[in-house]
Amino acid sequence: MTASEDPMMPATPPTGDGASPLFVHLSDIHFDRKDISHNGANVMARENLIDDLHEGVRHLGVPDAVLVTGDIAFSGQAHQYDEARVFLKRVTDTLGIEPEQVQVVPGNHDVDRGLVTGSVQATHEALRREMPIDADNRLPGLYREASDPLFAPMAAYRDFAVNYDCDVSGEYPFWETEWQLGRHSVLRMRGLTTCIVSDGDDRRANLIVGLRQASVATEARDDVVMVLGHHPTDWWHDMDECEEVMRDYVSLGLFGHKHVARLSVVDNSIRIVAGAVHPERHSDWVPRYNWVRVGVRDEDGPDPRLDAHIWSRVMLPSVNRFRSDSDEGGWNPHVKQVPLVRWARARRSASPTIVSAVPEQAELPTPPTAVEEPTPVDTDLAHTTDTGADEPVAMPGAPLVPQPPLAARAPVIAGDGRPERVRTAIYAFGELHFSAQMKLLAGFDLLEDGDQSLPPTEIRMRAFARLRASDRLDEFMAAIEVALRHDGDGRPPDPPSDYKESGN
Incomplete structure (x- = not known):
């Protein structure tokens, strides 16, 4: 009997020793807009989400963390984070984990636009006029400015995020944690700030991330790098430059912002875009979220691969509950694999034949049904204008000038299911x-x-x-x-x- 035939049979093994960490991926919560906090349909969506999280634990096991990829608030106000904090506590209680097992990154709605005026607005406009590499060269100086033009508009978000050890600043524009992966590998997770120049002029390909955030190069053989960000890379003004330094290093990326479900592979990197927990209210209003399990195959062999199982959940008004986005229903995952190119390259250069002293690892089970990609459901953002199709936008750029990555706070190993x-x-x-x-x-x-x-x-x-x-x-x-x-x-x-x- 398969997992799809028996609703009580787990679709994949429990996290156990943390070899294949399991995450709940939420995005675009948008507290506290009136129709989100008090509208009957949105209240119902949250209740249905809580019910579905409970079912997810029954099918998949207790997750290791909740990952929220931005737009936690609606307009970056302190009281909105109070409401979000209460909601996230209810989420973690339902999942059976601690409230500190939440990790967050900011989105454009987490910027208080009332603080983006005068010199701050002028700084944003000047950066956007620059070639990407020139804008990147200006960022270190702006990070050190006393007026803090890039992070001051996120003051309320930062007061919220610091409770989850996910604060960002000019000194630390990103955060990192680590998770045990496989038997002796490490999943290094980096939370990016993609909204440092977010304002009323947000549109595709004019947000700046910077090479210091994107530089995740590592010499550690057993590191697998995963990034979290609100805006997918086609919204970055410096997309080409950042993608170049992430190539062969970032194997998995989780994003939000678009209010649509996307699952793709770009340059040996799995990219997952979550739908919105609270999308805009109109005819194609469809709340979404994901469960994601990450594992490795052939960990010590010549063809190591990253394996991701993604359970994309969607609440259709016609059924008034969350369900799989596949026609089969149930808890059937989408499955994506990418080669760990850097691992394989290092092993080939070290020796033409690699003999592992460790017994071969049992591979993750093949899911009962491989389903097609979800059909995207487009919705509009309140504060942004989507000006084109979903294909990445190529940006002209000067030759890449590598810069040393900014030192991150000491990461933690949290793969045993307990927070550090x-x-x-x-x-x-x-x-x-x-x-x-x-x-x-x-x-x-x-x-x-x-x-x-x-x-x-x-x-x-x-x-x-x-x-x-x-x-x-x-x-x-x-x-x-x-x-x-x-x-x-x-x-x-x-x-x-x-x-x-x-x-x-």
Whole structure:
């Protein structure tokens, strides 16, 4: 009996030792627009999503993380993230994982456009007029500017994302984590910020990412690189330049923004574009989300391959529930494989014959039914204009001038299904009131001269970097638990006005 015949039979093995991590991929939640938060159809869609997540756990097992590829808010306002945080907590409770097992990247709706004025708007316009390589050369200086023209408009998003250890800034425009993959490989996940020049003039091929974010080259033989971003690469002004440095390194990319489901292979890289949890309300309103499992085949052999199983879920109004986007229904995955070119090339150059000392790995099971690609359902974005077809747009560019990648925060191994303890501490710390947070950081000597003049998000990032370098994590966790008992639970209030993030 196959998984499609028996609804209680898992379609793939459980995550177990983390060899094939399983993710829930959400995108374009768009809290808190009135018709999203309170419209009956959208409320129903969220209830149906929760029901489908419960069914997904029964069929596929407990996921390792929830990945949200942007547009968490509708207009980058703090209260919108309060609502999103409550919703995501309900999602993780349903899945049976911890709330800190959520990882997020920002989208264009996570930019407060009320802050994109004057010099910030002028900076965006100037970058877009540049050739991609010239714009990239300007980014390091802009990252260091005190006015923070690229990240200041994302202040509310950053206050939200720091709770999930996913904050971004001029110092760290991306984040990284790592997951165990196969028996001895590593899935390195990088969260990109594709909206650093997002404003009212957003359109295809005029958003800038920069080579520092795209430079994921690694000499580690057992690294498989996966990127998360809101905008697919055909929306990037520097698409050609970034694709060149990602070639042969990025084997998997998860994106959002288009409100359509897309599944393709580009230059030996699997690209998954999620539909929207809350698309625009009109005649072809179709909420979507994905489950994604990642594994490796022939891990120690001459033909290593990345294997992705994608369960694309769609809520059709006619059936009033989520279901597979295939005609077969059930939990039948789409399957994509790509060669791990860099691995194979290294092995061929090292020796014409490779004999593994490790017994051959059992391959992931073949799914019961291979289904056709989903039929895309196009919907419009509230703040963007889609000006062309889905084919990538070729951009002219100067010769590539490689730059060293910006150092990332220390990644973590999280493949055993449990969040890294520092992530747990970061999320719990976010439940404290601001005064209790500062008292705790001071008590553990995690504040330095000058920190008090920084925005709260920067203070937390720097303090937790120091905590990671110390051996006091257990003490710190115990102190958070004590503080929570005295401070009470719930979302902390805003910090004092002199700690507010701004463009100044």
